[in-house]
Amino acid sequence: xxxxxxxxxxxxxxxxxxxxxxxxxxxxxxxxxxxxxxxxxxxxxxxxxxxxxxxxxxxxxxxxxxxxxxxxxxxxxxxxxxxxxxxxxxxxxxxxxxxxxxxxxxxxxxxxxxxxxxxxxxxxxxxxxxxxxxxxxxxxxxxxxxxxxxxxxxxxxxxxxxxxxxxxxxxxxxxxxxxxxxxxxxxxxxxxxxx
Amino acid sequence: xxxxxxxxxxxxxxxxxxxxxxxxxxxxxxxxxxxxxxxxxxxxxxxxxxxxxxxxxxxxxxxxxxxxxxxxxxxxxxxxxxxxxxxxxxxxxxxxxxxxxxxxxxxxxxxxxxxxxxxxxxxxxxxxxxxxxxxxxxxxxxxxxxxxxxxxxxxxxxxxxxxxxxxxx
Numbered sequence: 001x002x003x004x005x006x007x008x009x010x011x012x013x014x015x016x017x018x019x020x021x022x023x024x025x026x027x028x029x030x031x032x033x034x035x036x037x038x039x040x041x042x043x044x045x046x047x048x049x050x051x052x053x054x055x056x057x058x059x060x061x062x063x064x065x066x067x068x069x070x071x072x073x074x075x076x077x078x079x080x081x082x083x084x085x086x087x088x089x090x091x092x093x094x095x096x097x098x099x100x101x102x103x104x105x106x107x108x109x110x111x112x113x114x115x116x117x118x119x120x121x122x123x124x125x126x127x128x129x130x131x132x133x134x135x136x137x138x139x140x141x142x143x144x145x146x147x148x149x150x151x152x153x154x155x156x157x158x159x160x161x162x163x164x165x166x167x168x169x170x171x172x173x174x175x176x177x178x179x180x181x182x183x184x185x186x187x188x189x190x191x192x193x194x195x
Numbered sequence: 196x197x198x199x200x201x202x203x204x205x206x207x208x209x210x211x212x213x214x215x216x217x218x219x220x221x222x223x224x225x226x227x228x229x230x231x232x233x234x235x236x237x238x239x240x241x242x243x244x245x246x247x248x249x250x251x252x253x254x255x256x257x258x259x260x261x262x263x264x265x266x267x268x269x270x271x272x273x274x275x276x277x278x279x280x281x282x283x284x285x286x287x288x289x290x291x292x293x294x295x296x297x298x299x300x301x302x303x304x305x306x307x308x309x310x311x312x313x314x315x316x317x318x319x320x321x322x323x324x325x326x327x328x329x330x331x332x333x334x335x336x337x338x339x340x341x342x343x344x345x346x347x348x349x350x351x352x353x354x355x356x357x358x359x360x361x362x363x364x
Contacts, residue, residue: 013250032249036242044234048227055226057208060215104233118333126337139322139345146317152296158304164313171356172318179348186340
C-alpha cells in the first residue's frame with residue numbers, strides 16, 4: 001500500500017506542478033530532504049531522552065510496579081486472558097510506551113502480545129476478541145505525553161510546546177473510552193449475527 | 196500544571212532509581228544508545244516521506260481539490276487545512292509526522308490550526324499500518340470488525356480534538 005501512496009504523491013505532485021507552471025519544482029525536489037534531517041534531530045533527541053529515562057525506570061523496578069497496577073484494568077478489558085498470563089505484562093508495557101508517545105518502542109511489545117494472543121486463541125487464523133480490543137487500544141493510542149508532536153512544535157518555534165498536553169490527554173482519554181465501547185458493541189453485534 | 200508534568204516525571208524516576216541504587220548514569224546512557232538506533236532506523240522512512248509530501252504540497256493540488264468542499268467544511272466548522280493530516284494519519288505514521296511538520300511550519304504551532312493538528316497528531320495512531328503489521332506478523336486472515344472499529348475511533352478522535360481545542364483555548 002505504501003508503494004502506491006508514495007509514488008502517487010510524487011507522480012501527481014510533479015505532474016500538477018508542471019501543469020500549473022510551478023518553476024520551483026526542481027528546487028523543491030533537491031532541497032526538501034534537508035527538512036528530514038532537522039526533523040530526525042528534534043524527534044531523535046526526545047526519543048533518546050525518554051528511552052534513557054525509561055531504562056532507569058525499568059532497572060529500578062518502577063516500570064514493573066506500574067505494569068502491575070495497570071494489569072487490574074487490563075484484566076477487565078481482556079476477560080479472555082487467564083490470570084497471570086505473560087500476555088498481560090506485554091500489553092501493559094505496550095500501553096506504557098504508548099503513553100509516553102514512544103510508538104516505536106511500543107511496537108516490539110505489541111508484536112509479542114499478538115503472538116501470545118494467537119496462542120491463547122488456539123493458533124486460529126481468525127482475529128480473537130482480545131486481539132481486536134488490543135488493536136483498538138493501540139490505534140486510539142493512549143498518549144499522555146505526545147513526544148513526537150512536542151518535538152515538532154519545538155522545531156517550528158512554538159512559544160509553549162507543552163500547552164497541547166492537556167488537550168491531548170482529554171482527547172486521548174475520551175476517544176479510547178468511546179473506542180472501547182464501540183469495540184464491545186461490535187463484538188456483541190458480530191456474535192449475535194455469526195455465532 | 197501540565198507544563199511541569201514531564202520534568203516532574205523525569206525527576207521522580209531518577210530519584211526512585213537512586214533510592215533503588217541503580218547505576219543511574221550508565222543506565223541512562225544505555226537507553227540513549229537505543230534511542231539513537233531507533234532514530235536512525237526512522238530516518239530513511241522520514242526522508243522518503245518528506246520528499247514525496249513536499250512535492251505534493253508544493254504543487255497545491257490538495258488545496259485545489261479541497262476548494263469545492265470548503266463550504267461543506269465551513270458548515271461543519273471543520274478546518275479544511277488539517278484534512279491532509281486527517282486522511283493520512285490512519286494510513287502512515289511517518290507521512291503524518293511529515294504532514295504535521297508541514298502544517299506547523301505553515302500556520303505556526305500556537306495558532307488554532309496548529310493546535311488542532313498537534314492534538315490530532317498526538318492522540319491517534321496509524322490504524323491501518325498497525326493493523327496490517329500486527330495481524331500480518333501472526334498470519335491472521337479473518338480480521339472481522341477490527342478495521343471498521345479502528346476507523347470509527349480515528350474519526351471520533353478528530354472530532355473530539357477539534358471540540359477540545361475550541362473549549363480549552
